[in-house]
Structures are given as structure tokens and as C-alpha cells.
Ligand SMILES: Nc1ncnc2c1ncn2[C@@H]1O[C@H](COP(=O)(O)OP(=O)(O)O)[C@@H](O)[C@H]1O
């Protein structure tokens with residue numbers, strides 16, 4: 001579960017986020033939308049403590065992320081899978097090695113790493129490409145490898161920042177379907193995109209940012225296929241209990 | 242991950258980095274080696290001179306040359322006077338005849354010259370062995386001046402005067418070696434830091450990935466620290482080899498002596514070579530830590 005309480009983030013004088021409040025229950029699929037520069041990347045970075053909030057509190061799985069000491073941050077990150085655009089795959093490492101950075105850090109030996117890589121790559125349909133190098137893969141395949149890398153620790157939360165940014169519409173649809181599939185297995189998925197035309201399913205949530213403020217928060221009703229503002233939507237299962 | 246797993250990972254990664262970036266690695270290794278070589282050679286030379294001076298000083302001798310016509314009785318009197326000082330260990334009387342004999346022994350080729358001058362060609366003398374540590378220097382100085390004022394004493398030759406000059410020279414050499422060594426080592430540390438910063442820049446994407454998947458700073462920075470240490474070790478070993486080679490060359494040129502046998506070249510000790518390697522490793526480590534403080 002992820003909760004933001006009155007979160008703000010400033011870079012010097014520039015306000016990247018202001019008064020952000022939301023609560024994402026476990027297993028939800030969230031589209032984080034908004035134009036370029038709206039603050040999507042900043043919001044995601046706050047979740048895995050690549051940035052710390054200037055104001056407010058952030059809870060991730062019950063932990064106050066903003067107050068975790070710096071040397072404990074790596075342990076938070078190991079529980080969150082991140083697919084990020086700017087630092088994608090490492091060219092000089094094989095697909096298998098790219099996927100198993102975390103097991104390697106944890107001291108797993110090579111045979112175990114290969115087994116874990118095969119397992120993660122199978123989830124994205126690429127288990128036959130373990131020994132290939134990134135340059136030998138298509139753009140869509142590369143993004144799948146990046147997703148497999150994020151899944152390697154079987155995280156409860158998967159974060160993806162513009163995962164379809166470089167892909168053509170058809171490949172984008174495939175990648176989004178892959179995220180839906182991962183979400184069906186119980187993983188919370190937060191996917192940032194500035195592309196408003198991505199396919200959605202019932203019960204998927206939309207958070208929309210504009211100039212650092214949350215301007216929309218709705219869930220698509222699975223029956224009517226209409227959007228319902230979260231405040232009026234189905235009661236929060238945790239809150240009613 | 243256990244410590245040894247981490248260490249073997251660091252060593253493997255650092256080794257790979259060294260080989261992949263061999264051009265800049267060589268630059269760092271060579272600057273470290275060169276600075277250690279220059280600094281090391283100066284220090285060894287100055288140390289050799291200083292310890293020679295120490296040896297000579299331990300057997301400090303003052304020779305009082307007497308007028309040729311001094312009678313044996315008078316010589317004996319003066320000898321007694323000299324001996325009575327507490328800092329005099331011994332006095333040897335050298336008669337004219339003994340002086341001539343010694344001269345012909347030391348310089349057989351020109352002994353005829355002395356022989357032709359007759360008995361009195363060389364004056365008698367008193368060779369005085371001193372224990373300089375038993376007396377304050379000014380007291381000794383006064384005593385020597387009084388000795389020189391005896392009418393029978395023609396000249397007092399004090400070895401220790403030029404020993405002091407040689408000692409100053411050795412100190413200067415040592416200072417020069419230290420300054421050069423420190424300056425060059427500073428340059429070597431800077432080069433290492435730059436090389437490692439460069440490596441880190443080449444691998445910045447990979448470093449970012451390691452951070453994002455939850456790599457600790459220890460794990461991420463370790464290979465770069467070890468890379469610096471390896472560069473320093475290689476530089477140190479190279480320079481120790483060069484120092485050893487230079488000294489064996491010098492030794493092969495003749496007996497391991499310089500300046501007409503006055504300065505005995507001390508044999509190189511393993512301890513010193515190990516120290517050179519250790520200083521190299523420390524310089525590499527320092528360079529790595531400096532580059533890590535900001536860049537990685
Ligand atoms: N490290 C930073 N330093 C200064 N300004 C930043 C930094 N990161 C983001 N910003 C600013 O914060 C705002 C939000 O950026 P970002 O979160 O990247 O938006 P998005 O991902 O929605 O395109 C932008 O105005 C951006 O310039």
C-alpha cells in the first residue's frame with residue numbers, strides 16, 4: 001500500500017509537486033498521467049526514495065519512506081521493482097546479467113542467477129534470449145528485459161516511468177498487456193505516461209497531474225465503463241473493515 | 242553477501258576495469274611508479290650518506306700536527322695534557338718516521354718524493370680519538386682552540402668540520418627527495434583520482450542501475466576503491482623493480498661505493514622495497530577515495 005499525505009516537492013524555487021494526497025491499495029493498477037513536466041517522474045522517485053519530499057509524509061508498505069536513513073534506502077529499493085526509461089539496459093552485459101543485478105548484489109551464485117533470470121524472462125516471454133546482448137534485441141524486447149529486471153525480486157510494487165515512450169503503438173499495447181498480466185498476479189502497478197490513448201480495463205485507476213497538482217483521481221467502473229471519481233467510488237476495502 | 246564474496250567481486254570488477262581501460266590505467270600506474278622512483282632514490286641516497294656520516298662521527302678524530310723540531314719529551318708532555326680531558330678516548334703519537342712509513346704504504350708510487358726530503362719531511366703528530374657525546378660542543382671547541390695555541394702545535398685538523406657539511410648536504414638531499422616525492426606523489430594521486438573518475442563516468446549508467454535495484458554504496462564503490470589500490474600496487478611494484486634494477490646496475494659498475502669509496506652504498510633492504518609498494522597502494526587508495534567523494 002502506498003499513501004501520500006500533503007506531499008510537496010520543490011527544486012529550489014521550482015515547485016514540482018504540491019499538496020498531493022492519495023492512497024493506493026495493494027493490487028491496484030494505476031495510470032499516472034499528465035503532460036510532460038507535470039511531476040510524474042518526481043512522484044515516482046519519491047516512492048523509491050530517489051528524491052525525498054520537501055513537505056508531507058509518504059508511506060510505502062507501512063514505512064515512512066521520507067525518514068528512512070540514507071544507508072537503509074537500498075533495502076527499500078529491493079522491495080520495489082522499477083522500470084525506468086533513462087538508464088535502460090547495459091550494453092556490455094548479457095540479457096541474463098542485465099536481469100540479475102539484484103541477485104548478484106545479494107551474493108547469489110551463477111547457476112542460481114541463471115535460474116532466476118530464466119524465471120523472470122519467462123514472465124515476459126523472452127526466456128530463450130538469456131545469452132543475447134541488448135544490441136541484438138528489438139526495442140520492444142529490450143523493454144521486456146527491463147521489466148524482467150524489475151520483476152526479479154518478485155516485488156509487491158512495480159513502478160514504470162514511460163515504459164512505452166520509445167515504442168510504436170502496437171508494441172506499446174503489448175507492453176501494457178504485459179503490465180496488466182503482472183497486475184493480475186497481485187502486483188501493484190503504477191505506470192506513468194503522457195500518452196492518453198492507452199487502453200484501460202475496469203477498476204484501473206487514473207491519477208492525473210498538472211503543474212505538480214493532482215487534478216484527477218478516478219476509477220473506471222467495470223460495469224458501466226464510466227469513470228467514477230475516487231471520492232464517490234467503491235468503498236475502500238481497508239476503510240470499511 | 243559475505244565480505245569475501247564482496248571482495249572477490251570487487252577484485253574481479255576492478256581487474257576488468259583495469260584491463261578495459263588499459264590506456265588510462267597505464268597512465269596512472271606509470272605516474273605512481275615514477276614519483277615513487279624519484280622520491281625513493283633520493284631518500285635512499287641521502288640515507289646512505291647520513292649513515293656514513295654517522296659512522297665517521299662515531300670514530301671522530303682530531304689530528305694535532307706538531308712542529309718538526311719538537312723533542313720527544315715535550316711530545317710526551319703534550320700527550321699527557323691531551324689525555325687528561327675526559328672526552329679523549331685515546332691518543333696515538335705518530336713520529337716523523339712513522340708518518341713517512343705510513344705515507345709510503347698508502348702511496349707507494351710517490352714514496353720516493355718523501356724519502357728524498359729526509360727524516361723531517363713529515364711532522365710528528367698526535368692522533369686524538371674523541372667521544373663527542375661526553376662534552377658540550379662549545380667546551381670541546383674551546384679546548385681545541387687552546388690546543389692549537391700551544392707553541393709546538395702547528396695545526397689542528399678537525400675531521401668533524403667537513404662532516405657537518407656533508408651532513409647538511411645529506412639533509413638537503415633528503416629534503417629535496419621528500420619535496421619531489423610528495424609533489425610527484427600528489428600528482429600521482431590526482432592522476433589516479435582522474436582515471437577512476439573517468440572509469441566511473443564510463444560506467445555511470447551501470448552505477449545508476451545498481452543504485453536503483455538496491456545496491457549499497459559499499460557494493461557500488463568497492464570496485465573503484467580496489468581499482469585505485471591495484472593501480473597503486475602495480476605502480477609500487479614497478480618502481481620497486483626499477484629501484485632494485487638501478488642499484489644492481491650501480492653495484493655491477495664496481496664495488497657498491499660512490500665518490501672514491503667514501504660513501505658506502507648500503508645494500509637495498511626488502512623492507513624498503515615493501516614500503517615503496519605500500520606507499521604506492523596507499524596513494525592509489527587515496528586517489529580512489531578522493532574521486533569517490535564527489536563523482537560517483
Ligand atoms: N532534479 C531536478 N532539479 C530541478 N528541477 C527538476 C528536477 N527534477 C524535476 N524537476 C522539475 O520538476 C518538474 C517536474 O518534472 P518531472 O517530474 O520530470 O515531470 P514529468 O515526469 O511529468 O515530465 C519539471 O518542471 C522539472 O523541470
Ligand SMILES: [Mg+2]
Nearest residue numbers: 040041042161
Ligand atoms: Mg518524466
